[in-house]
Amino acid sequence: MELSVVDLSRLQFAMTALYHFLFVPLTIGLSILLATMETVYVMTGREIWKRMVKFWGTLFGINFVLGVATGLTMEFQFGMNWAYFSQYVGDVFGAPLAIEGLMAFFMEATFVGLFFFGWDKLSRRQHLAATWAVAIGTNFSALWILIANGWMQNPIGAEFNPDTMRMEVSSFFDVLFNPVAQAKFVHTVSAGYVTAALFMLGISAWYMLQGRHLQIAKRSMTIASAFGFASALSVVVLGDESGYEANLNQKMKLATIEAMWHTEPAPAAFNVVAWPDMENRENIFAIEVPYVMGLIATRSLDTIIPGIHELVDRSKDRIRQGAVAWDALQKIRENPDTVSEEVRETFRYNANSLGYAYLLLPYTDNPMEATTEQIDEAAWSTVPNVFPMFYAFRIMVACGFFFILLTSVFFYYSSAGKLDVLREKRRWLLHVAVWSIPLPWVACEMGWFVAEYGRQPWIIESMLPTSAAVSSLSVVEVLLTLAGFVLLYSTLLVIEVTLMFKYIRIGPDDGEEPEVPPASIRPVSGTVPVPAE
Amino acid sequence: MILYELIDYSTLKVIWWVLLGVLLIAFAVTDGFDMGVGALLPFIAETDIERRVVINTIGATWEGNQVWFILGGGAIFAAWPPLYAISFSGFYLAMFVVLAAMILRPVAFKYRSKKPDPSWRSSWDWALFIGSFVPALVFGVAVGNVMLGVPYSLDNDLRMTYEGSFFGLFSPFPLLCGLLSVSMLVMHGAVWLVMRASGEIARRARRYGTMAALFAIILFALGGYLVASGYVDGFRITSEVDPNMQANPLAKQAVIEDGAWMTNYATYPWLWLVPGLGFLGLIGTLVLLQTRLEMLIFVFSKWAIVGIIATVGISMFPFILPSSVQPEASLTVWDASSTHRTLFNMLVATLIFLPIILVYTAWVYKVLWGKVDEETIERDNHTAY
Numbered sequence: 042m043e044l045s046v047v048d049l050s051r052l053q054f055a056m057t058a059l060y061h062f063l064f065v066p067l068t069i070g071l072s073i074l075l076a077t078m079e080t081v082y083v084m085t086g087r088e089i090w091k092r093m094v095k096f097w098g099t100l101f102g103i104n105f106v107l108g109v110a111t112g113l114t115m116e117f118q119f120g121m122n123w124a125y126f127s128q129y130v131g132d133v134f135g136a137p138l139a140i141e142g143l144m145a146f147f148m149e150a151t152f153v154g155l156f157f158f159g160w161d162k163l164s165r166r167q168h169l170a171a172t173w174a175v176a177i178g179t180n181f182s183a184l185w186i187l188i189a190n191g192w193m194q195n196p197i198g199a200e201f202n203p204d205t206m207r208m209e210v211s212s213f214f215d216v217l218f219n220p221v222a223q224a225k226f227v228h229t230v231s232a233g234y235v236t237a238a239l240f241m242l243g244i245s246a247w248y249m250l251q252g253r254h255l256q257i258a259k260r261s262m263t264i265a266s267a268f269g270f271a272s273a274l275s276v277v278v279l280g281d282e283s284g285y286e287a288n289l290n291q292k293m294k295l296a297t298i299e300a301m302w303h304t305e306p307a308p309a310a311f312n313v314v315a316w317p318d319m320e321n322r323e324n325i326f327a328i329e330v331p332y333v334m335g336l337i338a339t340r341s342l343d344t345i346i347p348g349i350h351e352l353v354d355r356s357k358d359r360i361r362q363g364a365v366a367w368d369a370l371q372k373i374r375e376n377p378d379t380v381s382e383e384v385r386e387t388f389r390y391n392a393n394s395l396g397y398a399y400l401l402l403p404y405t406d407n408p409m410e411a412t413t414e415q416i417d418e419a420a421w422s423t424v425p426n427v428f429p430m431f432y433a434f435r436i437m438v439a440c441g442f443f444f445i446l447l448t449s450v451f452f453y454y455s456s457a458g459k460l461d462v463l464r465e466k467r468r469w470l471l472h473v474a475v476w477s478i479p480l481p482w483v484a485c486e487m488g489w490f491v492a493e494y495g496r497q498p499w500i501i502e503s504m505l506p507t508s509a510a511v512s513s514l515s516v517v518e519v520l521l522t523l524a525g526f527v528l529l530y531s532t533l534l535v536i537e538v539t540l541m542f543k544y545i546r547i548g549p550d551d552g553e554e555p556e557v558p559p560a561s562i563r564p565v566s567g568t569v570p571v572p573a574e
Numbered sequence: 575m576i577l578y579e580l581i582d583y584s585t586l587k588v589i590w591w592v593l594l595g596v597l598l599i600a601f602a603v604t605d606g607f608d609m610g611v612g613a614l615l616p617f618i619a620e621t622d623i624e625r626r627v628v629i630n631t632i633g634a635t636w637e638g639n640q641v642w643f644i645l646g647g648g649a650i651f652a653a654w655p656p657l658y659a660i661s662f663s664g665f666y667l668a669m670f671v672v673l674a675a676m677i678l679r680p681v682a683f684k685y686r687s688k689k690p691d692p693s694w695r696s697s698w699d700w701a702l703f704i705g706s707f708v709p710a711l712v713f714g715v716a717v718g719n720v721m722l723g724v725p726y727s728l729d730n731d732l733r734m735t736y737e738g739s740f741f742g743l744f745s746p747f748p749l750l751c752g753l754l755s756v757s758m759l760v761m762h763g764a765v766w767l768v769m770r771a772s773g774e775i776a777r778r779a780r781r782y783g784t785m786a787a788l789f790a791i792i793l794f795a796l797g798g799y800l801v802a803s804g805y806v807d808g809f810r811i812t813s814e815v816d817p818n819m820q821a822n823p824l825a826k827q828a829v830i831e832d833g834a835w836m837t838n839y840a841t842y843p844w845l846w847l848v849p850g851l852g853f854l855g856l857i858g859t860l861v862l863l864q865t866r867l868e869m870l871i872f873v874f875s876k877w878a879i880v881g882i883i884a885t886v887g888i889s890m891f892p893f894i895l896p897s898s899v900q901p902e903a904s905l906t907v908w909d910a911s912s913t914h915r916t917l918f919n920m921l922v923a924t925l926i927f928l929p930i931i932l933v934y935t936a937w938v939y940k941v942l943w944g945k946v947d948e949e950t951i952e953r954d955n956h957t958a959y
Contacts, residue, residue, distance in 0.1 A: 082780050096932055103684065103688070105684075106680040106681050106683070106684040106685075107680075107681065109637065109640075109680045110676075110677040110678075110679075110680045111677070112644070113643075113673055113676055113677055114673050114677070115663055116644050116647040116648060117647050117669060117673060120647075120651065120658045120662030120663060120669075121662045121663055121666055121669050122660070122663070124660065124662070124663035124734055125659070125733055125734075126657040127655055127658050127659035127662075127736045128655055128656050128660075131652065131656075131658060131659065131912065132655060132656075132912045132913050133650050134651070134652070134914075134919055135649075135650075135651030135652030135655060135658070135912070136652045136916060136923075138647075138648040138651055138652065138917065139645065139648035139651065139652040139653075139923070139924050140648075140920075140927075141921060142641060142644050142645035142647075142648045142649070142925065143605075143645060143648075143923055143924070143927040143928065143931070144927050146641050146644060147638065147641045147645065147646075147927075147931045147935075148931075148934070150637040150640065150641045151635075151637070151638035151641070151931075151934060151935055152637060152934075152938070153637060153944070154633075154634035154635050154637055154938065154939065155634070155938055155942070157634065158633065158634035158958075159634075159941060159942070160940050161727075161954070161957075163812075163941060164865065174934075176829020177918060180959065181945065195868060202820070204820050205820050205822055206732045206822075207655070207732075207821075207914075208729055209913045209916075210913060210915050210919075211918050213915070213916075213919050231584065241592075242706040248818050258883055287589060344842070350663050359903055367726060374730050374731070375730075400836045430591065434809070451663065461868055480830075491669065512659075512663035512666070512734075513663070513733070513734060513735045513736055514663065514666055518666055518667060521670075522667070522670045523673060525670060526674075528676060529674055533681055535675075536681075536685065540685060540688050543688070543689075544688075544777060
């Protein structure tokens, strides 16, 4: 298969973004957990909570720097690989990125230094404030990034201007309070909280299995299970909100998630398992649950959800309309000052479908002269591959329900004060917690895949196709950087994971508690007599 | 009421041109000494404890400083979208090199101290060196290329085609700018170490700082001579331009012209104060490095950076990214910005958040202030890098 600059640029973006999001969710969630634990420390004055903050803070730090490092690429690669996108939507899309820096990332990055280096230089309350500043900064950071991303999914508050060849803000308020962005934000940070909670839960379970650091492990487990349970509920409920929003403006994404080829009478059935066949545009088989899909996606009994075939038909109309807009645009571009008001009016009337005309450009130079077959082909190019969409979504949802189950079980044991029962009689549950540590990452990455791959072929939903958004680069250039990023990121990831394991094995400083681990793997502490060897 | 019309579009464009300068300068002044320190690390400190002293002078604050870089990227995207699109895709491989190098930095700071193994530590020291030296060099080279004009063209849909190559970036004048950038930042980093370290390291820092300042004076003068003598051509707009126009880089005429980068100085002779400030800062740093006035050296070193970067900006005004193959497609202050509304909204956001940033950053520096030496490292052994 011959890979084009578009394919390679997409691969590179996917790879750098997915890597970035290996580190981000843990940062989002753990920062809040650290601030919570430190609040307990400041309120109760009990040293053990400070040691907990320091221990989980060490792991936080190892993860945090890679989030920062891989985030650098994210800020610049729109310009590097997606120059036309950047020129086309910078007026709208750039603002949230800039405000993210101003309002959130600056705070996070400045105070994280105090978090690590300020223990002896600040009062307890001052240090607590610094920790909260990191947590708040991190979460606000996610907000602004998701406002930017939400706009790519649901580009409201902006209009295309033929004289500047770009989308321009008409309502900054609409961009900020985009319902898709709000739903995505809460869903995404909740996912981060679940990730951090399961991380803390799993590692604490491992210590309990080993009989080490029991005081710290139990407290951590209590906090993690309560926080995790609330977040897992929220991630599923608000994920549902995202699905609802998707039905309002990204019907194709929803139809491919559900492998729903044909419009069904409302309320539509939900496919639990299906084998979608892209060639013949149908499911080879499917196991359905009646009504469920219609209820979830429309929250009503009588709203019809359009299937893929019907959506493709709608796209054909918009492509024809888009071609008219495209034609008028060419006339405006040729003679911006003298073109008749009639042409401008034609453009304005059809401008909403301009992006659909770009879908024809791979097949013909002049969308006005496109044949029925070309329009047909272009319309079918609006359907992302159904198979990965269908299963990625189901893996994510299954993980979500499993997280609710797991955290609720641990929440029960911890709130009933029965964590020792786990250690003595239900060791298998602790094993499950340990082995569940990677699952939130699986869910997060699947979620992003569904969100972004499901938007294809658009880079801005219904406005600009990904294929038209790319920079004028050569295949060799993009191959070089793709290889470079893969190599660099993978090396750093291996180092990161190795260090994580190392510091988890070393474990927290137990202070003056009874369970003293072997001195060989324990940092020397001034308050505890060091056993002679 | 339409709030954004409170300020003229043309005024907003100039404000954002100034703010672009402010962000780049803030990045060079703050992250600049981190880079200088990183570039000096393998040479100025030999033993592990010495290197830890050097690293810990910037260990707690480099991360906040680096945000100026990220904020710069975001602000260019928001306020000057065509600049963001054309410069980063045009300098594609150079940008990759910068990013790859800068990615090493956060990791190196954090991971170096996680294992006592000497080869582990020395690898991260070199990662810090690369992460500091390479961006310092490439940023300078990029500025040099911008002054020469970048080989790109725009079609009628404003789609950009770039005709240069990676190695084509490293021609003599840009290389000179790259070396100037390195000398300037190494000088700044050395001055930082004079202020924050002590003993042998501070003594070596004075020596390196003096050399770097000397180099910077020579290179800045040589660069100025090349521009003034016409070795480096400038650009000039030849058509009527309405400063309140909608952003459309193709709506003007422009030419490449001998000495055009000197026109602004001829029109407004007081602008000579700006390169003057650069020289004053450099010479002041050079002289004061021989004295005990540690805090004052840093002030001069800062002003040197302000003067040098501002010189580039005002020499080129109103151009921000000239095209050497299609001069009329050059980006200028008047035709390459975001809309009136976005510039206004972003200005409001900046006016709210920038003062807050400055206040808490100043507070964090105050909390963490103090000389770092081998004793402080031993004392804070488990929290220090």
